[in-house]
Amino acid sequence: MSKASGAPVSALRAAFGARCPRCGKGPLYAGLLKVADKCAACGLNLGAHDIGDGPVPFIVLIVGGIAVGLALWTELTFAPPMWVHGLLWPPLIIGLSLYLLRLLKALLMALQFKHRAEDYDAPR
Numbered sequence: 001m002s003k004a005s006g007a008p009v010s011a012l013r014a015a016f017g018a019r020c021p022r023c024g025k026g027p028l029y030a031g032l033l034k035v036a037d038k039c040a041a042c043g044l045n046l047g048a049h050d051i052g053d054g055p056v057p058f059i060v061l062i063v064g065g066i067a068v069g070l071a072l073w074t075e076l077t078f079a080p081p082m083w084v085h086g087l088l089w090p091p092l093i094i095g096l097s098l099y100l101l102r103l104l105k106a107l108l109m110a111l112q113f114k115h116r117a118e119d120y121d122a123p124r
Contacts, residue, residue, distance in 0.1 A: 011114055015107035020044055022113065028106050032098070035109070049112060055104030063096050 009024035020026040026039035028046065037047045067089055074080065074088070 008114075009110075011107060011110035014110040015103060018102060018106050020046070021110040028109070029102065033101060033105070035105075046109075049109045051105060051108040051112065054108050055101060058104060059097055059100045062100060063093055066096065067093050 009019075009021060011021065013019075014021045014024055014028075017024070018028045020028060020039035020042060022044045023039060023042040026041035026044075027036060030036040035046050035049060038045050070092070071085060071089055074085070
């Protein structure tokens with residue numbers, strides 16, 4: 001539940017670093033969005049997480065608001081042809097969605113660990 005120094009790992013620090021919520025050292029992800037089975041540094045069972053679709057509604061609202069706001073501003077300010085909108089917004093939406101999904105998934109896992117740490121150490 002703590003780092004080697006004894007200080008607890010901040011949920012925000014673990015989320016922004018995509019690190020283990022217990023030690024803050026091992027990587028949280030084994031791929032782009034796949035959570036590692038266990039922490040390489042402290043051995044915490046990361047596969048025991050259960051955040052489900054928790055971050056998705058927040059991402060839809062945040063990314064949707066940003067994309068629609070920027071698209072409206074671009075249309076009203078510059079009035080570009082529609083193909084410009086087709087080139088501008090899909091990369092922004094996909095990139096921002098993936099970044100926020102990693103971040104919010106890590107944050108929810110860190111908060112879940114902070115409030116229910118005993119469930120992570122139980123074998124499955």
